[in-house]
Amino acid sequence: MRGWILAATLLAASGAHAQQWMSLPPTPTLPKADKSGYAPVNGIRIWYAQFGRGEPLLFLHGGLGNSNYWGNQVRVFSSSYRVIVMDSRGHGRSTRDGRPYGYDLMASDVVALLDYLKIDRVALVGWSDGAIIGLDIAMHHPERLSKVFAFAANIDPSGVSDASHSPVANAFIARAGKEYAALSPTPKRYQSFLAEIEKMWSTQPHWTRADFARITVPIWIADGDHDEMVNHDQPRTLADWTPRAGLLIEPDVSHFAILQDPEQFNHDLAHFLKSR
Secondary structure: OHHHHHHHHHHHHHHHHHOHHHOOOOOOOOOOOOEEEEEEEOOEEEEEEEEOOOEEEEEEOOOOOOHHHHHHHHHHHOOOEEEEEEOOOOOOOOOOOOOOOOHHHHHHHHHHHHHHOOOOOEEEEEEOHHHHHHHHHHHHOHHHEEEEEEEOOOOOHHHEOOOOOOHHHHHHHHHHHHHHHHHOOOOOOHHHHHHHHHHHHHHOOOOOHHHHHOOOOOEEEEEEOOOOOEOOOHHHHHHHHOOOOEEEEEOOOOOOHHHHOHHHHHHHHHHHHHOO
């Protein structure tokens, strides 16, 4: 009888793990920063925080999100690196101006923040929109990057999946609204913010094979095998088009791998950072 109970418990645990791509674990918190504040860049105020010492390592969050989503990574990598997080313009604690959201513009914010922090080159880890921004910088400002880990990026709007019926994606959008209200300097504007970001998703980026041929920095293109927001052909094509790029498909996770299986994500990222 006890054997049956143990087997059933193990099976249930195994099944729960196998379905983790259908979960949206809580948003982590960031540890206490060594330094944080607002950087005046491009006419706006970008919130940033720094943790630990060592080679600089920058994490860029996804659209609608904020830097807190990297809490599970910051705690691990700040023991070996100078970790920097930032809230993209209009996201989290950062402000914005009247210019439409765009990846080129947000990439220029990142470069301006690096200038403000007096960082010449940085290893960049991007998730979703953060990965697209990282690729944009790799194309246009390769001298500012030592390497790029790009998770869940797409080439153009046709690479975005229809996630309107995904309970995980819908839960994230609802959660992002609550977090926006708690963090943003314009807490009541989430619906207009959401509409503007969705417009960006439907119109950008528009990259070609020639754009990716310009990338010279070491790079891994990564995604989850159950990504509900990016079409599954995108990482393969991105890796094929990018010279010397590595391709990584993490098992049993979706677009939200950094929450669903942070141990796996951190292990893969650590391997990448130590390679090449």
